[in-house]
Amino acid sequence: MFEPERCAREILGQLVRIRTTQPAGDEKDAVIFLREIFEPFTKEIAVLDHGANRASMILTMPGRDRGGAVAVTGHLDTVNVDSEEAWTHAPFSAFCDGERLYGRGAADMKGGVTSIVLTALKLFREGFEPSVDVHFCFTADEEYGGIGAEALCNSGKLDCVAELVVVKPTDGRVGLAGKGALGLSVSARGLSAHASRPGQGVNAVEQVSAFARSISALLRKKGRYPLLGASTCVVTGLHGSISTNVVPDRAEATFDIRTSPGISHAGLLDQIHEMARAQMQKYPPLVLEITPYLDRPALGMDGDAPLVRRFVRIFKTLGLPWETTGITYFTDASVFVPRLGVPFVVIGPGDERFFHQADEYVTLKAVLQSARIFEEYVRTIPGAEDGEG
Incomplete structure (x- = not known):
């Protein structure tokens, strides 16, 4: 039986315990963990090995139209820990008080990665078939050089992608611009x-x-x-x-x-x-x-773009308040969007004011809410026959 809250706590906790701190990264350890989760459901898992125990991964959910695709992407690396003594709980212990899970990368970006995983798991278990391929991407090195996003673009596996959801901590708001x-x-x-x-x-x-x-x-x-x-x-x-x-x-x-x-x-x-x-x-x-x-490069989206209007409808369907925001730091979107030439939104669990700090945390409620948003997004992707409204 799929229990979202229990799965969220277990997956997020394990991701936090897997150290993927810069500059070493070691994202391949997290990729191995994620691959093992999804191997029972699909063979469409591509691992891009960057060397030195660094890797990115693309998990594909096949669509009815295999000539089209969208991508949902989050990164696996975190910033380093300057001083463990500054933490109330050990930064890689994944301490959970029932509502908040603490640890380095809990908000940026293990909470967002967990939301993506929960979405994919639920839909795979249902046997859901989206209108087009959905690529769930997990990248290395977002915090510095962007080698993961660059490798995904160079792989050709995202050539059919028509739009992009970039997962970052936005406290549930929808990012439509990035410096x-x-x-x-x-x-x-x-x-x-x-x-x-x-x-x-x-x-x-x-x-x-x-x-x-x-x-x-x-x-x-x-x-x-x-x-x-x-x-x-x-x-x-x-x-x-x-x-x-x-x-x-x-x-x-x-x-x-x-x-x-x-x-x-x-x-x-x-x-x-x-x-x-x-x-x-x-x-x-x-x-x-x-x-x-x-x-x-800086990025901006028109608030009346079809992708944005779909997210407005998603938030209304889920009964969530609609609020937009700007992203002052750079993300993998600054690699993906210019290379792929696609519309984008940035959204995810966690508050950007508190990540990269001691006692970083994310709430399980926020992780589950983001998973519901991503699930509704995948379920409502229009097919070629639907058009955009």
Whole structure:
């Protein structure tokens, strides 16, 4: 007998106990666990081995029309644990108080993965046949490089996918926009001088800071985006001082830039390089060198798109309040959506304000609610004969 609450607790608990922390990942251990769950129901399980005990998996539920497909995707990796002493309960013990299950990755993203698993299990046990193929995807390395999503796109197994549900902790709200991420390494070479005579030097640390402020001002001029607000530039690393009484002539910094949909990263980089040239001309012999280390595009969906309207109907059917949100961090959607060219929504259990922290948790109620949403989504996927309304 399929008991959703018991299954949720057991599957989520085991996923939390399986350590898939970055940078090692070790997602293959979780893939083995998930494959064993579904092997009694289907042979359509594809494991993509990335090496070094890292892997992603695609579980396919065959549809009546095998020429079409949709995908529901969640990731298996988690961030690391900085200090276990900061946790009330051991971060991999999967302690459950009956309502909340605690542990590293409980919200991001083992709770969401559990919701996907519960959905697939229930439908497989029923022998349900969707209108088109449904690919349940479990990816490695979402938190950093996106090797899992890239490998799935390169595999060709998602070529027929027409729409995408990306599972992330949104506290039950539906994400219709996501900020892009542009990471820059900035190196500055100025002119050294004694700190008592700063006017004789070109302070590389101050120049990097001024450069960041210029980028922030440029982004503010580009306005605010609904659900996301303004684009931002944050200095996340800065080193340059060589002595307490010397104007530093070298500085190394990292800039984390978050962009709204409609901002081309290529165009933005052109503007940033032009600003650097202007600053160097103003403060010779200053040299600014800029190297991108991360480039994830921003994404946005029209609130009246057919996929979104279907989710509105799903929420109404289930008696759930409809609320949309924007995703300020990047997700696998920033890999999948540009590569596949498909509409998307982002939704899942857990509150984004509390993941990546000590005592991370997700409620079993939220996991089960997301599973009901995903189940209704699969049941109501239109076929070629149905069209979109």
